[in-house]
Amino acid sequence: xxxxxxQIPEKKPRQYGDLSGLPASSWLTLEQLFASIPExxxxxxxxxxxxxxxxxxxxxxxxxxxxxxxxxxxxxxRSYVLLVDDSARLTKEDIATFPGxxxxxxxxxSEHTGRxxxxxxxxxxxxxxxxxxxxxxxLLNAVHLFCPxxxx
Numbered sequence: 001x002x003x004x005x006x007q008i009p010e011k012k013p014r015q016y017g018d019l020s021g022l023p024a025s026s027w028l029t030l031e032q033l034f035a036s037i038p039e040x041x042x043x044x045x046x047x048x049x050x051x052x053x054x055x056x057x058x059x060x061x062x063x064x065x066x067x068x069x070x071x072x073x074x075x076x077x078r079s080y081v082l083l084v085d086d087s088a089r090l091t092k093e094d095i096a097t098f099p100g101x102x103x104x105x106x107x108x109x110s111e112h113t114g115r116x117x118x119x120x121x122x123x124x125x126x127x128x129x130x131x132x133x134x135x136x137x138x139l140l141n142a143v144h145l146f147c148p149x150x151x152x
Contacts, residue, residue: 031048031050032053034047034048035048035050035051035052035053035054036052036053036054038052038054038056041086041087045086045087050089051085051087051089051090051091051094052085052086052087052089052090055083055084055085055090055095055098055117056083056084056086057081057082057083057084058081058082058083058084059079059081059082060080060081060082060118063080063118064079064080077122077123078103078104078120078121078122078123079120079121079123080104080118080119080120080121081118081119081121082108082116082117082118082119083095083098083116083117083119084110084114084115084116085114085115085116085117086112086113086114087114088113088114088115089115090115090117092105092107092117095117095119100121101121101122101123102119102120102121103119103120103122104118104119104120105117105118105119106118106119
């Protein structure tokens with residue numbers, strides 16, 4: 001996934017004082033931990049006022065309209081997904097911190113109380129559609145499971 005691991009500690013801290021020598025991005029508060037678990041999002045939104053650390057990725061079929069027989073048959077260099085924030089607390093800048101080749105972050109209309117962002121995922125240079133699909137799938141899984149705001 002091309003993530004840097006240089007800030008991850010090589011050994012576990014054994015005492016409370018050991019935490020002071022570690023970068024702040026290598027540990028989580030209880031609030032950040034709950035913000036990272038989608039299954040408890042209702043409780044998190046009721047208890048805390050901070051933004052969650054995850055979004056729900058949804059393939060955007062409208063923005064990814066396939067080529068017709070009359071159009072140029074070049075392979076697409078990017079695909080579009082909607083990143084759904086049920087809490088409506090994330091901003092465009094928060095979405096920009098997610099990992100991977102994300103670009104063209106644009107707020108999208110939402111039928112629900114949450115907030116949607118349409119983003120482009122670059123997969124230029126992939127020779128086969130399956131390789132592009134794998135890079136998109138890996139990014140979507142990283143967006144769903146990754147804790148982007150702490151740098152982990």
